[in-house]
Amino acid sequence: MKDTFKGRLRLAVALGVTAVLGLSGCGLNEENGSSSSSSSDTVLRIGTTTDVSNFNPLQSLSKTDSWILNAMYPHLLRIDENAEKAPELAKEYRYEDDGKTAVFVLRDDFKWTDGKPVVAEDVKFSAETIMKYKLGNVAAKLTWVESVEAPDATTVKFALSQPYAPFAEGVGFWMPIVPKHVFEQAGDLSKFANDSNWVGAGPFVLESVTKGQRYVMKRNEHYPLAPEGKAAVSQIEYRVYPDVNTMMLALRNGDIDLMGTPVPVSAAKTFANDDKIELKKVGALGFAHLTYNMKNEYLADQEVRQALSMAVDTKSIIAAVLQGEGQQMAGPISPIFAEYDNTELQPYAFDPAGAKAKLTAAGYKDANNDGFFDELNFGVACDQSNANITRVVQLFRESAAEAGIKLENECVERNTFLTRVKNGEYDIDATQWGVFDNPMDQLRSTYLSSNPGGINYNLLESDEMDALINDAAATTDPEAFKTKIKNLDKVVHEQAYLTPLYVENFQFAYNADKFTGFVPSPSDLLGMVTAYSLAQVTPVK
Amino acid sequence: MLRFVVSRALKAVLTVWIAITSTFFLLRLLPGDPTTLMVEGDMTPEMQAALLKTYGLDRPLWEQYVSYLRELVQGNLGISFRQIQPVTEIILDRLPWTLLLAGAAFVLTVAVGIPIGVTAAVNRGKWPDRALQGFGISANALFVPSVAILLLVFFGAQLGWFPIGGAIDPDSRGVAAYLSLAHHLVLPVLSLVLVQLGPYALTLRTNMIEVLGEDYIRAAQARGLSARRRVWKHGLRNAILPALTLMGLQLGTLVGGAVLTETVFAYPGVGRLIYEAVGQQDYPVIQGAFIMLAVTVVIANAMTDMLYAVLNPRIRL
Numbered sequence: 001m002k003d004t005f006k007g008r009l010r011l012a013v014a015l016g017v018t019a020v021l022g023l024s025g026c027g028l029n030e031e032n033g034s035s036s037s038s039s040s041d042t043v044l045r046i047g048t049t050t051d052v053s054n055f056n057p058l059q060s061l062s063k064t065d066s067w068i069l070n071a072m073y074p075h076l077l078r079i080d081e082n083a084e085k086a087p088e089l090a091k092e093y094r095y096e097d098d099g100k101t102a103v104f105v106l107r108d109d110f111k112w113t114d115g116k117p118v119v120a121e122d123v124k125f126s127a128e129t130i131m132k133y134k135l136g137n138v139a140a141k142l143t144w145v146e147s148v149e150a151p152d153a154t155t156v157k158f159a160l161s162q163p164y165a166p167f168a169e170g171v172g173f174w175m176p177i178v179p180k181h182v183f184e185q186a187g188d189l190s191k192f193a194n195d196s197n198w199v200g201a202g203p204f205v206l207e208s209v210t211k212g213q214r215y216v217m218k219r220n221e222h223y224p225l226a227p228e229g230k231a232a233v234s235q236i237e238y239r240v241y242p243d244v245n246t247m248m249l250a251l252r253n254g255d256i257d258l259m260g261t262p263v264p265v266s267a268a269k270t271f272a273n274d275d276k277i278e279l280k281k282v283g284a285l286g287f288a289h290l291t292y293n294m295k296n297e298y299l300a301d302q303e304v305r306q307a308l309s310m311a312v313d314t315k316s317i318i319a320a321v322l323q324g325e326g327q328q329m330a331g332p333i334s335p336i337f338a339e340y341d342n343t344e345l346q347p348y349a350f351d352p353a354g355a356k357a358k359l360t361a362a363g364y365k366d367a368n369n370d371g372f373f374d375e376l377n378f379g380v381a382c383d384q385s386n387a388n389i390t391r392v393v394q395l396f397r398e399s400a401a402e403a404g405i406k407l408e409n410e411c412v413e414r415n416t417f418l419t420r421v422k423n424g425e426y427d428i429d430a431t432q433w434g435v436f437d438n439p440m441d442q443l444r445s446t447y448l449s450s451n452p453g454g455i456n457y458n459l460l461e462s463d464e465m466d467a468l469i470n471d472a473a474a475t476t477d478p479e480a481f482k483t484k485i486k487n488l489d490k491v492v493h494e495q496a497y498l499t500p501l502y503v504e505n506f507q508f509a510y511n512a513d514k515f516t517g518f519v520p521s522p523s524d525l526l527g528m529v530t531a532y533s534l535a536q537v538t539p540v541k
Numbered sequence: 542m543l544r545f546v547v548s549r550a551l552k553a554v555l556t557v558w559i560a561i562t563s564t565f566f567l568l569r570l571l572p573g574d575p576t577t578l579m580v581e582g583d584m585t586p587e588m589q590a591a592l593l594k595t596y597g598l599d600r601p602l603w604e605q606y607v608s609y610l611r612e613l614v615q616g617n618l619g620i621s622f623r624q625i626q627p628v629t630e631i632i633l634d635r636l637p638w639t640l641l642l643a644g645a646a647f648v649l650t651v652a653v654g655i656p657i658g659v660t661a662a663v664n665r666g667k668w669p670d671r672a673l674q675g676f677g678i679s680a681n682a683l684f685v686p687s688v689a690i691l692l693l694v695f696f697g698a699q700l701g702w703f704p705i706g707g708a709i710d711p712d713s714r715g716v717a718a719y720l721s722l723a724h725h726l727v728l729p730v731l732s733l734v735l736v737q738l739g740p741y742a743l744t745l746r747t748n749m750i751e752v753l754g755e756d757y758i759r760a761a762q763a764r765g766l767s768a769r770r771r772v773w774k775h776g777l778r779n780a781i782l783p784a785l786t787l788m789g790l791q792l793g794t795l796v797g798g799a800v801l802t803e804t805v806f807a808y809p810g811v812g813r814l815i816y817e818a819v820g821q822q823d824y825p826v827i828q829g830a831f832i833m834l835a836v837t838v839v840i841a842n843a844m845t846d847m848l849y850a851v852l853n854p855r856i857r858l
Contacts, residue, residue, distance in 0.1 A: 050817050053623040062623070134588050190595070193625045211634050212809020214711050241706055241807045242816060245690060249698045250705040415822065419572035454589070 057176035072200030077172030099163025099476035120150035125180035203535035226535035278512035285523035286433035305496035309348035310355035329500035331489035352402035378427035560835035619825035628829035639810035646733035658745025680739025689805040706807030748780035789845030
């Protein structure tokens with residue numbers, strides 16, 4: 001018999017290899033457009049955690065999308081290092097007609113990369129498109145808008161159904177401005193992918209995309225907020241690293257110059273011995289907290305909520321969980337909003353024995369002498385993918401036991417957690433707010449009984465709070481507005497509707513041997529990669 | 542042979558249909574929906590309802606399923622909720638990278654596993670055999686991401702021999718692009734091979750020991766055939782068949798391992814796409830990716846069966 005085994009095996013292996021390589025057909029750098037740079041160009045390489053999911057800034061809800069889109073599409077206002085709104089496309093804004101008209105005055109020196117000027121019609125078009133299709137979360141910021149007018153090239157007027165104090169701040173910060181002359185040709189903008197031939201007016205505009213690998217942005221040669229009228233960096237390259245550990249290695253290795261995402265607290269020390277890496281620290285626009293479900297008959301008792309607040313050792317939590325990289329809070333207003341934070345308030349002091357005495361005085365009993373009050377048995381729900389919060393729940397459980405309150409750890413997978421919270425299926429919710437750019441939006445979203453943002457996790461229905469919030473929201477006098485916010489801070493603190501845990505400091509790592517001049521904004525929403533920050537970056541000589 | 546091929550093809554279609562159906566319903570059994578993750582900010586209930594309607598998720602489940610199957614038959618995997626792009630395009634963009642990674646790991650595992658398994662069997666009880674058993678048992682305990690991070694730290698960051706993540710230097714062209722591709726492929730492939738190699742080589746070793754004790758091997762020896770011919774020609778041909786089946790089955794594990802490997806190595810394949818889509822509850826992308834992977838594994842298994850038939854003529858009866 002002719003021996004064909006070896007031949008067959010060789011053939012099979014050869015076919016297999018050919019099939020793999022042939023089928024693979026991996027696009028070997030066939031990206032559209034030229035992205036190669038000459039030796040004189042300065043390329044800033046930034047690590048991002050995921051691909052851009054949606055290039056249409058009017059639709060996108062992704063944080064990492066905004067890192068790229070924010071550099072392309074201007075906003076009326078930006079947020080500065082102190083969490084205050086600063087001019088960007090709008091040089092100023094004011095209210096007229098007793099707060100029922102918000103007027104933005106635009107700069108006249110912004111240009112789209114196709115040479116056309118950025119005008120008021122672009123702002124009007126962007127706002128009207130968002131309202132028409134109810135796009136993104138900006139649509140909610142435009143709730144009060146009855147009409148938008150652009151009387152001249154640099155003036156935009158929003159007519160409001162009622163005054164809303166932080167309207168201009170909210171819309172100014174969140175709403176991206178798109179080029180009307182490009183977007184209006186796309187037809188149905190709720191289905192417009194905007195995935196090629198980008199026209200922007202930020203300091204950089206996308207030039208080419210290699211999905212899963214990198215996003216190359218070239219400099220806009222005309223960006224008025226850059227010191228020289230254009231950014232000093234000629235090109236930005238976002239590289240995708242889904243795993244933060246890999247991204248940290250890439251920074252240390254010199255593959256990237258900046259991590260777009262914050263360095264985890266536990267890992268920050270790994271950069272301590274690396275002279276070229278610097279960490280820039282910023283505050284957060286959100287905070288970690290415990291929220292009590294008011295539909296629970298015992299948590300509806302102010303004494304119980306206050307006792308729970310006294311049973312949380314926030315100082316130890318900040319030391320143990322955040323390794324000191326956080327601040328305490330008293331009420332629901334973050335200290336980052338210095339103008340609105342009621343500094344007369346003090347956090348509930350950690351005093352489990354005092355909490356126990358308080359509950360005893362309120363009539364709660366431990367009939368079976370097991371060390372726990374009979375009725376005070378609660379579940380604490382959290383998202384188990386948040387390692388910090390999961391650790392907090394463990395510490396809270398231990399300290400609450402000292403106060404005679406029995407807690408069950410109910411940390412679960414993220415979607416399950418969010419669904420339970422959405423349906424009110426929890427006693428205590430331990431979580432972290434992401435971003436609130438102003439205190440009024442926060443109070444309105446979290447305490448109004450109508451629950452307009454779906455995040456009134458207390459399930460609070462209080463006529464008193466509704467009245468206080470609606471009154472503050474309609475106050476256009478800045479000083480009176482601040483006073484009313486501080487009063488709300490106090491009411492929530494006294495009622496202990498929530499127990500604030502901490503405001504986390506975020507740390508962004510970059511290669512200080514190569515680049516300098518970053519102007520970080522608070523929170524991890526944009527951090528170091530705002531349009532303004534990227535326009536200020538300069539290479540180290 | 543035709544009957545054999547038709548039977549395998551029908552089984553493959555049935556397997557893919559089961560994969561499609563179970564993926565479709567399992568995804569919808571998950572708590573929440575794609576709008577659940579959009580709670581930050583001001584996503585009003587009306588906006589959430591409008592989004593669900595846009596996604597077609599407001600319709601009864603069976604209606605969604607029938608509609609999905611109808612579209613699927615026409616080759617339409619739907620539109621991504623988040624990326625607003627056809628899922629087929631998104632996946633075809635990524636699939637080649639996963640095929641390259643898993644394929645290279647497969648080929649390397651077989652190419653290295655065969656000589657190791659055979660050498661261990663021939664030297665039963667001696668040091669090569671003991672070394673393989675030690676490695677094989679240890680490899681069973683290895684976790685792909687841990688291996689991946691260790692390889693990255695040591696060979697990437699410490700020694701600087703290999704790049705930290707990515708699939709290719711985006712600026713390379715021509716031959717340099719292929720070299721860059723291979724350079725980026727080494728560590729991800731190695732992480733998969735390290736985990737797969739032990740079980741594969743051990744299986745081959747066991748089969749080989751059994752086969753080497755068979756009468757026909759002794760007969761071959763009696764006929765004066767050299768040890769080399771007895772082992773590599775007569776022994777391996779019979780011992781490799783069960784190991785081949787094992788590799789076919791392990792392809793699924795290999796592709797599953799690619800999800801983790803691709804995430805750690807920032808490799809732009811379907812695995813990473815699934816990782817991202819699951820985080821966003823992007824049903825069409827998850828469904829599409831699983832179907833593509835199911836089809837890939839089914840085809841690979843079918844090819845293994847064919848290869849089995851080529852190597853073992855009795856199968857064709």
